[in-house]
Amino acid sequence: MEQAVYLKNLTAPQGKVDVVLDTDAYNEIDDQYAISYLLSYGERFCIKGICAAPFLNEKAASVADGMEKSFFEIHKILRLARREELIPVTYRGSEVFLPDEQTPVVSDAARFMAELSNEYSPESPLYIIALGAITNVASALLMNPAMKENTVIVWLGGHAHHMPHTKEFNMQQDVASARVVFGSGVPVVQLPCMGVVDVLRTSRYELEHWLCGKNALCDYLVENAIREAESYAAGKPWTRVIWDVTPVAWLVAGDRPFMTDDLRPIPIPEYDHTYRLDESRHLMRYVTSIDRDAVFEDLFYRLGERMGL
Helix, strand or coil, X not given: CCHHHHHHCCCCCCCCEEEEEEECCCCCCCHHHHHHHHHHCCCCEEEEEEEECCCCCCCCCCHHHHHHHHHHHHXXXXXXXXXXXXXXXXXXXXXXXXXXXXXXXXXXXXXHHHHHHHHCCCCCCEEEEECCCCHHHHHHHHHCCCHHHHEEEEEECCCCCCCCCCCCHHHHCCHHHHHHHHHCXXXXXXXXXXXXXXXXXXXXXXXXXXXXXCCHHHHHHHHHHHHHHHHHHCCXXXXXXXXXXXXXXXXXXXXXXXXXXXXXXXXXXXXXXXEECCCCCCEEEEEEEECHHHHHHHHHHHHHHHCCC
C-alpha cells in the first residue's frame, strides 16, 4: 500500500462506508449501546456483518460459552432495533483465544472477514470495528495476509501507552492476537481504555432522563445497565463507562469535536502486559482524549430520536 493511501486510511472516513462489527456483546452492558449506535447511522454505515467475539469472565463458563452468549445477545439487540434482516449476517466467532502468533482459529467469523476483505481495496477499504478480544480479526489476517491491504481496524483495546501495564480485559486475554494485528501492517486505530476512554461515564439518572420511554430498545439498554450496576453497588453512588461506543464515534466524528488523536509508531504488546515502544515501527492512529459530553449528546439523540422505533 502506498504511504499516502495508508495515511488516508488512518483518517476518519467521509461519506458512507462498509463496516463489520466484531463484538463480545454479552460480556458487559456497553456493547449493546455500540451495536445500537452503529445501527442508528444507516446514512453512514453499510453493515456487512456482525461477528461474535470470545470472552471469559464470571458471565461465561468458557470462552466458547462467552462467544455463544454474545452471538444470541447480538440477535436480541437486532430484534429490539427491528433490524432482523441482519440476523443472517451474524457470525459465530472463535471458541478459544489465539494459541500462538502463527495459528489461526478458524471460525465462521474469521472466514467471513478473510473472504469479504477480498472485495475491497486500499483506496476503498472495509472498516472492521472490534470491541472485544481480537482473536477473530487476527485469525482472519493469518488466514488471508492480503487482508491488511484492504481493511482498517478500529479497536477498543489495551490501556493508554503511558500506563504502567496493558492488563485491559480485551488485550490481556488475547495478547497473541494483539501482537498479530499490531504487527501485520494493517492500518490500526486504537482507542485505549484506561487513560483515555474511561472518561465516558454515565449514571442511572442520566440514562433514565435521556433514554427511558423512548422505545423498547432504549428501555432494555437502560434496564440492563442499571441491573448490572445495582448487582454490585446497590444503595451506593455509581457510574458506568460505556466504553464500546467510542470506535463508532471515531468513525462518524468528522469535523465534530468528539475526540483528539495523533499518529505514532504502533507499539508491540508484550506477554508481560507492557508495551514495547519502537520508533521504527509503522504508524497507527491513536486516540488521546474524548469529549465525554459531545459523545453522549450524540449517542442519546441517535438512540432516542433517530432509531425510528
